[in-house]
Amino acid sequence: MSSSNMLRRLVLELEQTLFRWASLFTEQRPALCLQTLGANEKYPHNQSSVLESIFGSTLWAVPKSRRSLEKRWIRKMSEIGHFEAARPKKNLISCVECGHWHESHTICGNCYEKVREETKLMQEAFGDTLKYNHPVQEVVVLYENEDASKYSDKYIVKMQKNRPTWFSKALLLNAPK
Structure with a gap:
């Protein structure tokens, strides 16, 4: 099961739990109202639920596949971060007062x-x-x-x-x- 499906299922279960909890304290049950479109209007997206309209665009930023071990090591051991302390400093000067x-x-x-x-x-x-x-x-x-x-x-x-x-x-x- 992909992470987007798991997240969607989790949010749906949370939504159902909140509706059940809210109905215990009120005489009327909460209702979810959606605006329906007429027959001649075209709906641009085929969305199956309210959650997909909320989380649909944020789930696009997930990488399609995980990074291989070799690529992770290359990034981790790159010269920028790993060898930064090994580079000689070129901006050292001696103090005018004490000479350090x-x-x-x-x-x-x-x-x-x-x-x-x-x-x-x-x-x-x-x-x-x-x-x-x-x-x-x-x-x-x-x-x-x-x-x-x-x-x-x-x-x-x-x-x-x-x-x-x-x-x-x-x-x-x-x-x-």
């Missing part, structure tokens, strides 16, 4: 890891005071040997280490020079 290699359209993984570590240290220096409540003032992170008197109106977080070379002090737009 990375793809040209991405950031350097080594530099990004350093920034993540520094951010984690800053969050630990903030403590629990800023964890759930945001400060009313602007936050400034100061490292050792930096003057805090310039930032009298800002919330100051002090780090107990020297400022990294890649972390410029002039990153803030209104930072004093």
Whole structure:
């Protein structure tokens, strides 16, 4: 039995079950009304049921025969997907800051890891005071040997280490020079 016949039979059984279930809760039985054509009108399709009119066009997209094992293996082992990792990359460049290699359209993984570590240290220096409540003032992170008197109106977080070379002090737009 083909898959279209099985699907058709399944939907017909579902339709009958729904009609039986609906008739239990109503006094009148549901009726399926179809528009009939006159004798002089021509009906373009010879459809045997309502289901064929609904599912008829969707069942045309089913392949006529299954793919052979050889053709499946050829598709699976094609060069596009299978050997993609084996091809050499041609878009690698070295990072200007640290010299590690990375793809040209991405950031350097080594530099990004350093920034993540520094951010984690800053969050630990903030403590629990800023964890759930945001400060009313602007936050400034100061490292050792930096003057805090310039930032009298800002919330100051002090780090107990020297400022990294890649972390410029002039990153803030209104930072004093």
